[in-house]
Amino acid sequence: MRKINTGILVAILSLFFLAGCAPFAVNVQALNLKLGETAQLTTNSKESEIVWASSDSSVVAVGNNGEIMTKGIGTAKVTANNSKDKTAECMVTVSHVYATGVEITEISFEIEIGKSATLHATLLPDNVTATEIHWSSSNPAVVTVSESGEINGVNLGEASVTAADINGISASCIVTVIPLPSITAL
Numbered sequence: 156m157r158k159i160n161t162g163i164l165v166a167i168l169s170l171f172f173l174a175g176c177a178p179f180a181v182n183v184q185a186l187n188l189k190l191g192e193t194a195q196l197t198t199n200s201k202e203s204e205i206v207w208a209s210s211d212s213s214v215v216a217v218g219n220n221g222e223i224m225t226k227g228i229g230t231a232k233v234t235a236n237n238s239k240d241k242t243a244e245c246m247v248t249v250s251h252v253y254a255t256g257v258e259i260t261e262i263s264f265e266i267e268i269g270k271s272a273t274l275h276a277t278l279l280p281d282n283v284t285a286t287e288i289h290w291s292s293s294n295p296a297v298v299t300v301s302e303s304g305e306i307n308g309v310n311l312g313e314a315s316v317t318a319a320d321i322n323g324i325s326a327s328c329i330v331t332v333i334p335l336p337s338i339t340a341l
């Protein structure tokens with residue numbers, strides 16, 4: 156096997172680069188973006204006629220100037236083609252924006268036995284794209300809660316009703332079930 160002098164190899168590659176003979180390439184080979192974000196890709200080509208394409212336009216769309224717009228969750232290959240039929244590519248992975256907090260409209264709530272009401276939860280920040288909320292009750296014998304946040308007072312007592320996102324970020328509301336008002340006169 157022949158030994159290659161690395162100094163000579165670096166010098167030759169440097170000459171190719173300085174002479175504009177560097178291989179056609181995109182400025183980044185991989186991008187990780189959140190749903191709703193955009194990015195700008197460029198090439199090392201001096202050509203103005205670069206044709207951009209996405210392998211999956213439901214994940215990312217790419218404009219004529221290399222601007223990437225996220226459309227859905229997943230991975231897509233963005234390619235740039237020059238006039239010499241050279242292709243460069245960038246793999247783009249788009250993921251959800253997950254909640255960093257949860258707010259419930261009430262900190263504590265009283266409900267009469269046998270009655271129902273609805274609690275509302277908000278995921279934070281405003282641009283969260285993983286929007287599924289799971290509701291639970293610490294004591295379903297006292298308070299039940301549906302997947303839409305509707306609570307029902309089953310028995311007298313107290314329970315904690317929790318709203319959580321898919322990663323377990325949560326907030327709770329203390330629900331107290333009180334007796335129905337008594338009728339004092341007919």
